[in-house]
Amino acid sequence: MLQLKYQDDGLIPAIIQDxxxxxxxxxxxxxxxxxxxxxxxxxxxxxxxxxxxxxTKGESSGHRLVAREIRVDCDEDALLIQADLTGPGCCHxxxxxxxxxxxxxxxxxxxxxxxxxxxxxxxxxxxxSQT
Amino acid sequence: MLQLKYQDDGLIPAIIQDxxxxxxxxxxxxxxxxxxxxxxxxxxxxxxxxxxxxxTKGESSGHRLVAREIRVDCDEDALLIQADLTGPGCCHxxxxxxxxxxxxxxxxxxxxxxxxxxxxxxxxxxxxSQT
Numbered sequence: 001m002l003q004l005k006y007q008d009d010g011l012i013p014a015i016i017q018d019x020x021x022x023x024x025x026x027x028x029x030x031x032x033x034x035x036x037x038x039x040x041x042x043x044x045x046x047x048x049x050x051x052x053x054x055x056t057k058g059e060s061s062g063h064r065l066v067a068r069e070i071r072v073d074c075d076e077d078a079l080l081i082q083a084d085l086t087g088p089g090c091c092h093x094x095x096x097x098x099x100x101x102x103x104x105x106x107x108x109x110x111x112x113x114x115x116x117x118x119x120x121x122x123x124x125x126x127x128x129s130q131t
Numbered sequence: 132m133l134q135l136k137y138q139d140d141g142l143i144p145a146i147i148q149d150x151x152x153x154x155x156x157x158x159x160x161x162x163x164x165x166x167x168x169x170x171x172x173x174x175x176x177x178x179x180x181x182x183x184x185x186x187t188k189g190e191s192s193g194h195r196l197v198a199r200e201i202r203v204d205c206d207e208d209a210l211l212i213q214a215d216l217t218g219p220g221c222c223h224x225x226x227x228x229x230x231x232x233x234x235x236x237x238x239x240x241x242x243x244x245x246x247x248x249x250x251x252x253x254x255x256x257x258x259x260s261q262t
Binding site (some may be wrong): 001002013015017021022023024026027032045069070071072073075078082085091093095098100101102103108109111 | 132133136138144148152153154158160190193200201202203204205209211222223226229230231232233234238239242
């Protein structure tokens with residue numbers, strides 16, 4: 001019987017993977033309510049640790065994540081969600097994936113192209129930088 | 132300047148992705164020492180939360196993860212490691228990926244084939260079920 005194991009803070013990490021490209025888009029956290037809301041609505045919903053409230057991805061940008069399949073790991077303490085992204089990018093900084101930099105011996109290097117201008121989508125504030 | 136943000140417990144989550152297939156293999160956690168050891172040795176090394184010590188993946192199974200590229204997310208609080216797996220499976224339960232089940236309305240469903248017999252690799256105990 002499946003029994004998700006939430007951390008002491010009541011959250012479980014959820015890896016979001018683009019269903020078609022296989023690209024890992026982001027890592028977010030869900031509490032039990034966010035998880036249930038994702039199941040019922042089909043739209044990936046997280047718990048924002050900084051804003052301390054539920055956060056449906058795309059509620060300000062319109063770039064939503066439609067959950068197509070939810071997988072669970074062996075220890076039942078992590079989720080992997082196969083999703084469709086309804087917009088050009090998942091990251092509040094304008095990239096398709098939040099993992100747009102690789103770490104090098106010199107520091108970091110941007111490896112993706114920007115898909116959109118964050119200021120146009122979010123204004124000056126970036127309310128979705130809240131995982 | 133890149134500044135990894137470790138959680139209050141000193142750990143940062145690291146998603147492991149198969150470099151060739153794009154399959155997400157597992158989610159583990161690193162402390163600063165595990166991260167450094169991964170960088171220096173090239174073998175993915177975690178901090179085991181249950182055993183409370185460093186854990187180089189594959190130290191008992193021989194199924195190691197060779198880190199080929201390390202990516203960091205926008206908030207610098209999560210890692211994505213592109214890796215090669217030197218064995219048939221990453222999961223201590225015998226599957227290539229720890230995410231071998233999908234969640235359905237009826238509970239769960241296994242969606243991958245077993246790659247190896249865990250008892251043959253680990254014996255009766257499963258020391259690598261320790262993320």
